Amino acid sequence: MRISELSSATGVTVPSIKYYLREGLLPQGELTSANQASYADSHVQRLKLIRALIDVGGLAVATAKDVLGAIDDTSLPLTCVFGIAQRAVSDTSLYEPVEGETDGTRQVRETIDRMGWHVSSDNPGIQGAARVIDTYTRVGHPELAQIWEGYAEAAELIARADLATVARNERLEAMAETVVVGTVLGDALVSSLRRMAQEHISNLQFPAPKE
Amino acid sequence: MRISELSSATGVTVPSIKYYLREGLLPQGELTSANQASYADSHVQRLKLIRALIDVGGLAVATAKDVLGAIDDTSLPLTCVFGIAQRAVSDTSLYEPVEGETDGTRQVRETIDRMGWHVSSDNPGIQGAARVIDTYTRVGHPELAQIWEGYAEAAELIARADLATVARNERLEAMAETVVVGTVLGDALVSSLRRMAQEHISNLQFPAPKE
Structure with a gap:
């Protein structure tokens, strides 16, 4: 397809x-004449991915390029990706990096x-994590640093769900x-779910007075 | 203390x-002469809180003002805060807001x-959450939308930890x-822990080849 058709298919101008072609995020199309190229379905897919990383994931263009490079380098072990x-x-x-050892870095370890x-x-x-914990202490809320227990268990559940989903794919x-995609957008999904669960639990524990 | 001492005590210029005084984030000090004011320890505490919300939490100044207003309004039920x-x-x-009903909003409900x-x-x-799920589908990774199970359980654990910590405070x-503080900075703490847990679990499930 031509570039105008690629644009219609994806909604990207x-x-x-x-x-994206110039910056190397999107591979060049196949040249069909001196100033015209033809694009394939793989370009549609790649463009959608680029927009998801930038628009929903909030990545900068240069950062999106790095992670797309990691996807394309099939020799990279998954842990590196x-x-x-x-x-x-x-x-x-x-x-x-936090300067030197702090209470926060000690608690993280x-x-x-x-x-x-x-x-x-x-x-x-x-x-x-160390920076957040040090901030809790600095603003006079060290009780928030004790929140670790529940958070660390939850983070392990999240990571297990992440990896189980990755393993469902058969092609490397x-x-x-x-x-x-899961790493970049997953933070937003977890934060969104936290907002819902907070409302539910806070209503249970601190019901608003009835009108 | 004078404004210069308030600056030394907090590291804020x-x-x-x-x-912050002009924008109403920090209450005015007590006037001691026509152009000099005296500040109290409560100003030190409030300034640290302002910087934590802006620097670590990433809030805009206007948004920080809104949440500080919620802290100061003691008549607000905690659920509203x-x-x-x-x-x-x-x-x-x-x-x-997502336009209309989508697969994402249905799955969230x-x-x-x-x-x-x-x-x-x-x-x-x-x-x-609906936007992230719709994006997973749009980029051709509907398997990521199945990640819900683990994430929702984890979000509830996180919210329970949040509320237990709030309840530890005796003064309203x-x-x-x-x-x-916990809501604004907690997202970053959860994301940080997720990064650590992901490394651990991915090394267990997909060990990098030994050199």
Whole structure:
């Protein structure tokens, strides 16, 4: 199909498609003349994926390019694809390295030990969690740091669901794509469910006064 | 203390403090002369809270003002404080209303029923979850939508931990602050823990080849 048809099929404007082609997020089409190319169904699929990562997942274009590269590199072990996807969604100041050892980093390490997790020292979650815990203490709410118990169990349930879903794919290529999409969009899904569950539990425990 | 001492005590610059005073995030100090005011320990605490919400929680200044207002209004039932805090952290395009009924909104309602949750129709989580599920389908990964089971159970664990922590506070005012801080920063804590648990479980299920 032509670029105009690719645009109609995906709802992505022609200038945006040209931008993704130029930046290397979308593979070039097959040249059919000096200034015309033909695009396949795989381009439709890739474009939808690009928009999902950017519009729903909130990734920057350069970050989306990195994770798409991880999907395309079929020699990468799946654990590495996870690592790349995790780093992509952790590209905010929250996950920047904390200076030295803090109460937060100590508490994170204790939790990792207690849960029996094997986690490499450069996992971005360590920095993110330590920063949140240190902030809880700094704003005078150390009781929030005790929230660990329930959260860590929940995180393990989430990760088990993540991996079970990845394993359902039979093709390795599709697995890598599931890892990326699930990691980038899964945070939003968990936060959304947390909002619903919070409303339910808070109504049970602190019912609003009847009018 | 003077504004310069308030700045030293919190690490927030004087221009930023003046900005927060002007925007109404920080209450005015007590005037000691025509152009000098005195600030109390409560100002130190409030400034730390403002910076936590903005720097770590990623809230916009106007949004931070809304949630601080919810903390200060002691007549608000706690369930309403939760609602305001949730809406504050849901102030992104992810949570904008989905047009009409979609597969996603239907699946969200089924999950709410299955879990036995009571959730009002304007809970931002409904829109967020529906949008993620619709995106999974659109990018050709409907298997990811089946991830619900584990995620919903995990979300309930998280919400129970949230509420148990809130209930540990004895003063209502401190409770409202715990709700706001825990809701705004808790998403980041959960995401961080998910990154660690994912690494652990993916190494168990898909070990990287030994060198």
